[in-house]
Amino acid sequence: QVQLVESGGGLVQAGGSLRLSCAASGRIFSINVMGWYRQAPGKERELVATITSSGTINYADSVKGRFTISRDNGKSTVYVQMDGLKPEDTAVYYCYANLEIAQEFRKMIGNYWGQGTQVTVSS
Secondary structure (H helix, E strand, O other), rough: EEEEEEOOOOEEEEEEEEEEEEEEEEEEEEEEEEEEEOOOOHHHHHHHEEEEEOEEEOOOOOOOOOEEEEEEHHHHHEEEEEEEOOOHHEEEEEEEEEEEEEEEOEEEEEEEEEEEEEEEEEO
16 A cells, blocks of 8 residues: 655765665655654664655754755655764664555545664774
């Protein structure tokens, strides 16, 4: 019905950069929010950044000044450019979307998650 597919994870050294992409597909009527969360081993999933379809952005304090989120609404895609990576950024990064699905006689708003992509930052 709705799929979020992430790409761009990998292994980098401290100070390096990665760019993650997430494309949403399915019977999507509208996308309210897309963004990124991350979860390190033994820790809770936490916000990285979100962006609304109109461009309003929210960053976690821990990534402000280092990460940049952007969107392509025409492609239902969200990106995060991650610069100045630190070992503490090591986590599985999950794409998130709050969107409205289109059905024959109704529309429903829901939260959707990608499968995650591993980001590992070595010291």
